[in-house]
Amino acid sequence: xxLGYRPGTGVLHRAHPFTVLALAGTVAVLAFTLSAPLGPMxxxxxxxxxxxxxxVSRTLLTALAFAAPFWVFLVLIHVVFGDSPDRAVTVGSQIxxxxxxxxxxxxxxxxxxxxxxxxxxxxxxxxxxxxxxxLQSVPELQRRASAILDAQRCRGxxxxxSVWGRVRSVVPLAVPLVLGALGEVDxxxxxxxxxxxxxxxxxxxLDPPHDRLAERVTRWALLGxxxxxxxxxxxx
Amino acid sequence: xxxxSSRLLALIPLAVGINLAMGKFAAALSLPLFxxxxxxxxxxxxxxxxxxxxxxxxxxVAFTVLDGKLMWMAFLPVQLGVALYAGLAARRxxxxxxxxxxxxxxxxxxxxxxLSWPIAFLLFGxxxxxxxxVVTTLLTALGVPLKWxxxxxxxxxxxLDKCVTFLLVHVVLISLPKRLSxxxxxxDLARGRA
Amino acid sequence: MTVALDGVRYxxxxxxxxxxxxxxxxxxxxxxxxxxxxxxxxxxxxxxVAAGLAPHVTGGARSGSVTTLGVDPASDKGRRKVAGRIGLxxxxxxxxxxxxxxxxxxxxxxxxxxxxxxxxxIGRAVSGAMALVGIEHLADRDPRTxxxxxxxxxxxxxxxxxxxxxxxxxxPTLELDPEGARMVYRLLPALxxxxxxxxxxxxxxxxxxxxxRVVLLDRGSVTADGTxxxxxxxxxxxxxxxxxxxxxxxxVAGHAAPFPLTVxxxxxxxxR
Numbered sequence: 001x002x003l004g005y006r007p008g009t010g011v012l013h014r015a016h017p018f019t020v021l022a023l024a025g026t027v028a029v030l031a032f033t034l035s036a037p038l039g040p041m042x043x044x045x046x047x048x049x050x051x052x053x054x055x056v057s058r059t060l061l062t063a064l065a066f067a068a069p070f071w072v073f074l075v076l077i078h079v080v081f082g083d084s085p086d087r088a089v090t091v092g093s094q095i096x097x098x099x100x101x102x103x104x105x106x107x108x109x110x111x112x113x114x115x116x117x118x119x120x121x122x123x124x125x126x127x128x129x130x131x132x133x134x135l136q137s138v139p140e141l142q143r144r145a146s147a148i149l150d151a152q153r154c155r156g157x158x159x160x161x162s163v164w165g166r167v168r169s170v171v172p173l174a175v176p177l178v179l180g181a182l183g184e185v186d187x188x189x190x191x192x193x194x195x196x197x198x199x200x201x202x203x204x205x206l207d208p209p210h211d212r213l214a215e216r217v218t219r220w221a222l223l224g225x226x227x228x229x230x231x232x233x234x235x236x
Numbered sequence: 237x238x239x240x241s242s243r244l245l246a247l248i249p250l251a252v253g254i255n256l257a258m259g260k261f262a263a264a265l266s267l268p269l270f271x272x273x274x275x276x277x278x279x280x281x282x283x284x285x286x287x288x289x290x291x292x293x294x295x296x297v298a299f300t301v302l303d304g305k306l307m308w309m310a311f312l313p314v315q316l317g318v319a320l321y322a323g324l325a326a327r328r329x330x331x332x333x334x335x336x337x338x339x340x341x342x343x344x345x346x347x348x349x350x351l352s353w354p355i356a357f358l359l360f361g362x363x364x365x366x367x368x369x370v371v372t373t374l375l376t377a378l379g380v381p382l383k384w385x386x387x388x389x390x391x392x393x394x395x396l397d398k399c400v401t402f403l404l405v406h407v408v409l410i411s412l413p414k415r416l417s418x419x420x421x422x423x424d425l426a427r428g429r430a
Numbered sequence: 431m432t433v434a435l436d437g438v439r440y441x442x443x444x445x446x447x448x449x450x451x452x453x454x455x456x457x458x459x460x461x462x463x464x465x466x467x468x469x470x471x472x473x474x475x476x477x478x479v480a481a482g483l484a485p486h487v488t489g490g491a492r493s494g495s496v497t498t499l500g501v502d503p504a505s506d507k508g509r510r511k512v513a514g515r516i517g518l519x520x521x522x523x524x525x526x527x528x529x530x531x532x533x534x535x536x537x538x539x540x541x542x543x544x545x546x547x548x549x550x551x552i553g554r555a556v557s558g559a560m561a562l563v564g565i566e567h568l569a570d571r572d573p574r575t576x577x578x579x580x581x582x583x584x585x586x587x588x589x590x591x592x593x594x595x596x597x598x599x600x601x602p603t604l605e606l607d608p609e610g611a612r613m614v615y616r617l618l619p620a621l622x623x624x625x626x627x628x629x630x631x632x633x634x635x636x637x638x639x640x641x642x643r644v645v646l647l648d649r650g651s652v653t654a655d656g657t658x659x660x661x662x663x664x665x666x667x668x669x670x671x672x673x674x675x676x677x678x679x680x681x682v683a684g685h686a687a688p689f690p691l692t693v694x695x696x697x698x699x700x701x702r
Contacts, residue, residue: 003304028306062304073369081376102306112532125544126240130290133529134249134298136574141253145260159265166265167400171407173261178278178408181250182416184525188246189487190478190518191526195588196544198242199513204543204552206536242487249529418444419489 003062003103005110010055012108017117019215020109026222027101031094033229037086040093047100059103066103067096111135116205125203141181148176244287251275252295256302269397272299276315277322277405281331281426285323292319310359314351318398321347331406332428341402345395349387352394357386431456432596432626433480438494440479445490449475451650452494459595462622464637464658465630466672467647473630474521476647477598480628481518482508499595514545517594521601523581526588527573534565534584537573541592559591562617578605586614596626603633615640635674638662638691646672663688 007013012020027047031040051057071092078088115128153159158169192198240248254275262269276295280288292315300308321344325331330340371392375385409417409427417423433456440450450472457463457480465473478484482503485492492504499515501508520526531537538559542552560566563583568576573584582605589597599618603611611633618627618640631637638644644661646654648670654661667673668681668689676696677689690696 004302066304073373076373077376077382081373082382098306103304106301106304110532112530112536115530126245129245129530130240130248130294131297133245134252134294135301136529137249137253138256138298138302140574141250141257142260145257149261149264163267166267167269169265170258170261170267170271170400170404173264174258174274174404175408175411177257178254178274179411179413179416181254182247182282182412182420184250185243185246186419186488187520187522187525188250189242190483191520192242192245192528193483193487194481194516194518194520194526195528195541196514196592197245197528197540198509199544199546200510201513201544201546204546204549206539206543206549206552414444415442418442 004106006056006058006107008055008108010053010108012050012054012056012104015108016209016211016215017109017114018211019219020105021114022219022222024101024105026226028098029226030229031097033226033233036090037093040090040097044093044097044100047097047104051100051104054104054108056104056107059107060100063096063100063103066099067092070095113207113209116208119203119205120208122202125197128203129197141177144180145173145177148173240287240290244283244290247279247283248287248291248294251279251291252298254278255291255295256299268393269400270393271397271401271404273315273318273322273398274401274404276319277401278408280319280322281326281405281409282420282423284327284422285320288319288323289316292316310355311352313355314348317347317351318344322402326422326426329426329428331402331409331426334403334406337402337406338399341399342395344402345398346391348398349390349394353387353390356390357383431458432499433457433628434495434497435476435480436495436497438479438492438496440475440484440492441490442475442484443489448650450479453650453652455645455652455655457596457626457628459624459626460622461642462618462627462629462640463643463645464634464641465628465645465647466632466634466637468670468672469632470649471647472650473647474600475650477518477600477628477630479504480596481516481598482512483518514541514592515594516596516598517589517592518598519586519589519600519602521604523578523585523605526585527581528588531573534568534571534573534576535560537584538587538591541588545592555591555593556587559587562590563587564613579607579610582606583610583614590621594625597621597628599627599629599631601631601633602629603631603636608636611636612639632672634662634672635676638674646670658691659688662691 030043034040034043048060051060074088074092078084111132115132118128152172158165252275255272258271258274262271276288276291279291296309296312296315300306325340331337371389372385375388376382409423412423435453435455438450438453439448441448465476467473475484479496480498486504496502499512501511503512528537528540531540535556538556539552542555563586565583565587568580586602603614615636621627629637638658641658644658645652646661646667661667662673663677665687668677674691676693677691680689690699
């Protein structure tokens with residue numbers, strides 16, 4: 001299973017991040033506006049073709065792993081215990097299409113590249129900062145959580161027993177994690193200030209991605225298809 | 237958009253990290269809880285509702301990206317509801333005693349379940365996160381209409397989850413050393429010492 | 431003088447006593463000043479106050495006047511004026527990581543990019559700073575995989591890349607081995623030719639080799655200010671435990687002040 005950015009040279013990797021995001025957004029809308037269940041199914045098939053062409057086909061396996069439990073429960077709820085197999089297929093293929101395009105986007109768009117693209121278009125520094133800094137701080141806190149868990153296990157943390165007993169066991173895990181993080185806030189804030197993060201000046205994107213005419217045309221076309229299907233749904 | 241202070245810029249990524257790390261603890265203790273709003277509620281008590289809303293948004297985006305499951309994004313209104321409610325509750329001293337925290341948490345559970353129910357039912361046909369879906373499936377198998385099965389499952393989960401979340405934040409607030417609590421004046425309001 | 435403190439008192443929020451008491455000091459370009467004292471003497475606080483970050487970020491209460499680069503650096507107007515012109519290096523490198531970089535080069539470029547410099551100027555500044563500190567070989571590494579010592583040098587490069595007029599260094603060698611620490615100290619006299627350099631450290635043994643002035647703090651007050659020999663060679667400095675190992679040995683051996691501070695000075699005095 002592969003999740004998140006994977007270096008590559010396929011067409012989605014070379015594309016401007018906004019183009020890939022536009023594709024993802026278009027799919028997210030089309031999945032729910034195209035007539036069900038045929039529309040979402042064809043959409044999923046088309047995305048599989050794009051994934052193979054863009055050499056990110058490994059994400060298809062991840063998508064399959066994520067979508068499988070949905071299909072199982074949908075079949076249970078709507079087919080075995082219900083009587084609307086159409087609804088199961090519709091919701092299932094809608095979720096599959098959105099999952100595939102989302103995982104492809106994650107695999108092909110480097111967060112740093114996206115942030116540079118955003119900064120170039122004038123997105124405020126603190127929005128870009130929160131996006132990337134959070135992605136970097138989450139794994140760090142996960143590591144600390146593991147360390148705290150190991151340490152408290154050594155001291156005989158109760159991991160079995162009544163629900164109430166186990167709920168109480170969360171306290172010696174949560175308190176050191178939270179107090180440690182809060183104790184760092186001032187140091188981090190000082191460091192950000194010392195490096196001009198609060199200067200109020202417009203940050204220079206370090207390596208903004210190129211945006212070609214063909215990609216701009218593609219994005220307009222994607223927007224057109226979204227508006228077109230919405231209009232068609234309203235009229236029809 | 238109002239520029240955030242550098243202290244909030246530093247605090248929010250850490251709070252989101254707490255949101256996601258708490259799930260690890262719940263899993264290690266095999267608790268049927270997410271605890272994925274502990275960081276958001278904490279920011280609400282330390283820095284007010286708007287900082288909590290920012291934390292909720294960033295948290296939902298990070299959760300979605302890191303987990304690879306776009307459907308979490310659909311539950312953004314729930315995170316926002318939790319953030320706003322917690323911020324307002326904190327201002328009224330909801331964390332002053334364990335009883336008040338637990339009660340405020342139960343009310344939030346009701347709100348969260350009511351917010352997530354239409355999303356789970358309409359968008360996902362009742363299939364959402366592991367444990368909740370098992371309950372939903374069980375209820376439908378027992379003959380409960382899907383609509384109510386989804387609500388029942390969300391409610392049973394959210395009441396316990398939010399109650400424990402508020403109790404945890406209460407415990408954290410009373411164990412804040414003076415050196416730290418002095419840096420977050422809103423904390424005294426939340427624990428009723430203002 | 432680029433940094434001037436006049437009758438400054440500062441107290442942290444929830445602090446029981448003043449972290450700085452009636453501090454009047456001035457620093458200018460051309461000299462490397464060592465600020466030292468026992469743990470909690472107020473050395474770090476002095477740097478934060480000079481940079482304006484205390485009380486701007488840390489909260490608390492300050493009285494007296496602080497003028498850095500012509501403005502009060504803690505005021506809203508002053509903060510905009512001094513952005514990027516005061517380089518403050520903090521002691522723990524991990525909490526200083528920007529969190530926005532995927533390579534060391536990007537990490538060093540974080541400050542200059544925040545100042546909105548054009549890309550070619552950022553490129554030159556980053557390359558120059560990495561060469562100065564000797565971390566070119568780390569340029570493409572992920573900063574989160576570096577050792578503490580490597581990270582501390584990356585942070586120093588990140589600060590010098592902004593080309594600040596005032597350089598405030600708080601324990602810049604805490605994570606470095608002795609050779610790495612000596613290397614960092616040796617950079618300071620050259621930097622001080624155009625900049626105001628203030629170094630706060632308890633690593634007096636090595637720092638004393640490069641500084642031209644020493645300020646000794648005790649419980650928030652300035653107790654001595656002068657040349658290294660005048661300040662650190664005294665009974666008082668050695669008794670406080672703030673002088674060099676050599677001075678301490680010479681004092682314990684029963685000799686009278688002024689004590690030599692370095693091996694070379696001791697040799698000059700005793701080995702005739």
